[in-house]
Amino acid sequence: MRVAIAGAGAVGRSIAAELLENGHEVLLVDKAPDAIKVDSVPQAEWLLADACEISSLDEAALQRCNVVIAATGDDKVNLVVSLLAKTEYGVPRVVARVNNPKNEWLFNEAWGVDVAVSTPRLMSALVEEAVSVGDLVRLMRFSQGDANLVELTLPGDAALVGTRVGDVAWPEDTALVTIIREGRVLVPGKDDSLEAGDELLFVAAPHREEELEELLSA
Numbered sequence: 001m002r003v004a005i006a007g008a009g010a011v012g013r014s015i016a017a018e019l020l021e022n023g024h025e026v027l028l029v030d031k032a033p034d035a036i037k038v039d040s041v042p043q044a045e046w047l048l049a050d051a052c053e054i055s056s057l058d059e060a061a062l063q064r065c066n067v068v069i070a071a072t073g074d075d076k077v078n079l080v081v082s083l084l085a086k087t088e089y090g091v092p093r094v095v096a097r098v099n100n101p102k103n104e105w106l107f108n109e110a111w112g113v114d115v116a117v118s119t120p121r122l123m124s125a126l127v128e129e130a131v132s133v134g135d136l137v138r139l140m141r142f143s144q145g146d147a148n149l150v151e152l153t154l155p156g157d158a159a160l161v162g163t164r165v166g167d168v169a170w171p172e173d174t175a176l177v178t179i180i181r182e183g184r185v186l187v188p189g190k191d192d193s194l195e196a197g198d199e200l201l202f203v204a205a206p207h208r209e210e211e212l213e214e215l216l217s218a
Helices: 010-021 054-059 075-087 101-106 119-131 206-216
Strands: 002-006 025-030 045-048 067-070 093-098 115-118 137-142 147-153 174-181 184-186 199-204
Touching: 002 010, 002 075, 010 025, 054 075, 067 075, 075 093, 075 101, 093 101, 101 115, 115 137, 147 206, 199 206
Parallel strands: 002 025, 002 067, 025 045, 067 093, 093 115
Antiparallel strands: 137 147, 147 199, 174 184, 174 199
């Protein structure tokens, strides 16, 4: 898989290193000469250019990329890169970094964003996930398809404890994708029973989250 990353700061370089370890091709693009630190990620391709300009993206051959990651520290730049990647080059998957949570509402399909990653929101969600039992926690928003990844730790006095997964009348537009139990990741089958303390991960439409939380709460 070929991935282009706009923004060669600490975040962009870290993402590049992870992707390279997983066997992907990576191109890092940045307009700041001091950001071009080839020795930090020598296996990556590097391009000194403004990722907001069509000529730069032509040089980067963005049409050959399977994924574009807009990872700069400027939300305006990330939105422009996302829009150009999707509309001008037809990149199948566009992931954008949200620096200011107040701008998160802009990072959607209209701007070419398939997945928006907000570091402040993700950190707060992980804190909630670690301490909340019986409360639905939103971990990630998928812009494409209008769905969220949500988590709930099943309390001991929940009505569904001991119930088979296949016997639960789950709300529409929700899917139980994983049960984490005692450190193990389980793919839920219809004959599996829900246990107290299970960490349940769902993909759910936003308008179904309240209904899902009511079903699973004590």
